[in-house]
Amino acid sequence: MSCVAVKPPSGGRWKVDVIRQLKRRDQRQHEAFSDLIRHYSRMLEKSSISAGFLRTARVPSGPESLSQNDRLKTMTGELACQVVALQQELNIKQKVLEEQQSRLAGAQQGASGAQAEEQALQARAAGVQAANAGLKREYDALLLLHAAADARVRAETQRGAELLEDVIRHKQQAAARLNSANERRSRARQVTLQKDLRAAQETPITMDTFLNSPVSTSPPTDPPERAHTRPFRRKRRGNSVCSVDQEAFRPGRVCVSARVPVRARHSLDAHEQGINAVRFSSSSDMLATGGTDRVIKLWDVQAGQLNHRGTLDGSAEGITSIEFDQTGFKVLAASYDKSALLWRIDDSVPKVTLTGHSRKVTAARFRGCPQQVVTGSADRTLKLWDLQKAACVSTLQVFSYCSDLVCSENAVISGHFDGQIRLWDTRTASCTLELPAQGKVTSLDLCSDLRQLLSCCRDDCLQLLDLRGNNRMTLRAEGFKCGSDSTKAVFSPDGRYAAAGSADGGVYIWSVTNGDLQTCLSGKHSASISAVSWSLSGDYVVSVDKSRRAVLWSDI
């Protein structure tokens, strides 16, 4: 019995009683038996263990052991099979391992090869970079040289400019000196003049003395006066258009017979650009050509060769048509710059410029004796001009773009783009007759007996109109194509043939009497022929084309 020091419990005596009773209970029931039961359980355990030993120590009986042996044998057999199978598996795995190792070795080799390549490439890259650096250095050096050369150039140009200035200054000084010298001279002249005048005033003058006296002291540029000129000093009027002896009427030359040319005598590039018009002079074998390069060149024909005689310039744009006057000393041309110009053949500067059209002038013709010019223009008007006044006298409204015109005694005949040929009476300034052509009229020509009119149409035919009888003939030829809106066709000077240039570069000549194609001259032009002209002597035909070529044809 254990003695435990117990504190007097708090609370009522019932608690004391409970605690006491619990203690007693435990003593009686628990503690009295605990050792006993413990020992008993241990004894029981020991006996069961020894009983168990006894049981297992006994030898197992016969049939049981045999079966056990068999079982063991079968087990060993199975285990042997398992061992064999496992061995096989092991072999397989070993092989796989070897294969993988060999693959690994191959991959490693490849990797090392790639590394070597990479190193080689890197070395190459370094070399290239070094080369680049060297090039760059060279480039820099060259750049410096260039800069130095640039500086030198600039210095030189500056010096050049300075020198130029010096030269100009010197020239100016020289001019000033010249001017002053001239002035001095003129002043000296004035002084002597005054002296002479004073001297002359003092001397008495009679009619006889005057008449017998030689040339007066007028400036030399004036043309020689006529005998019945007034005695007073005439005002200077500028250059007069014509002089006495030139105005004298010269009868027009007439051609007896024209000869059909056979071959080309001379072919040359006559202008800088395409040639639009060509015309033989009406009095000699002088030829004028004009075209897009804005100048008219004068040629004469000698021994089958065209020799350049002179150049007339002054037009602002290309020349469309040319005409010589009856004396052969003046040239009238119509130009793209909306004006007609008149030159004297010995002066390259135009004498008269007739402006007033609003579009290009396509044709300009002399008309009759009293110094009149008719111009036709794309602005659908015809204008009559007076050359003395250099002004437009009257304007005729035509209804269509006028491409060409010819003048007869009282009428002006114009060809138009609307396919009509119109006759105009200049006195009444109205259209007297309207004749339909085959198509767009590109050119007109009047034969020398003023009876027949040749018109060239855009639809590749030529038309002959008899002005008195109103019958017409059409000339066509295979291969003849009208090359442009201003292709010119002409009569031969005797009126027996008609010639025109084709787009294929051939000159077609028809006989007027029967309308057949006489000949076709080809092989010299490579571009479309824009105009032809027959010389007044009938010996030569000149054709010009858009590629600035002029060809002289004749029959010898």
Added chain:
Amino acid sequence: MADDKDVLRDVWFGRIPTCFALYQDEVTEKEAEPFYLLLPRVSYLTLVTDKVKKHFLKAVKPEDVEEMWFEYEGTPLKWHYPIGVLFDLHALNTALPWSITVHFKNFPERDLLHCLSNSVIEAHFMSCIKEADALKHKSQVINDMQKKDHKQLWMGLQNDKFDQFWAMNRKLMEYPTEEGGFRYIPFRIYQTMSDRPFIQKLFRPASPEGHTHTLGDLLKEMYPAAIAHDGDAKKYQVLIQGIEPLLETPLQWLSEHLSHPDNFLHVCILPVPTD
């Protein structure tokens, strides 16, 4: 209070010496010695008798074995009563050790419940705890506990771990101070004389006036015959946990300290032995 803790310990570690003997008719040629064991008062028969089963299975033919069951002097012992209750009820005044007969056949279906595994015992134990807490705290405390706490209660009982068990159980023994005690005292009054299994009713730990109820008040209410009037000899023994507390013991204190692990106060009323 240290005394109260001692009381709790004494209650938990209470043991009953038992001798298990195999039923004569079931004995085979192998001799089966009786098996002695100290059974814990607070546990259940089928929970603590594995060794017994192992011991006696050696002696019994395997094909004869059904569910093991116990009886004492002809009365099948209900495993769902705590062992202490069974002992107090049947064999308190007999000689120790308590002799229980082990049967393997002829399970009495009408008297006993089957107990085929420990989970059955666990379910019964937990349901008793929940019932008790329903009476004490309207199930609030038990419902606030997690499943692992419930498991801890059961494991504590199963493995005989006082500290593990009471770590959780003290929560069930707490009450809000303004109440002064549990809502109702969970108790069961067992008796051998009648057919009723037990008496369980609602009983407050204190009267509405604030009077603390005692064990005497409970008996007066529930089993007036147990209280001996002045002058008469004591006719009945009122046993709790194998002891007879004074009738003036407060009921609240009894419920807190002398309850079984299932939180019920199991009271046994026996007639005083005449001899």
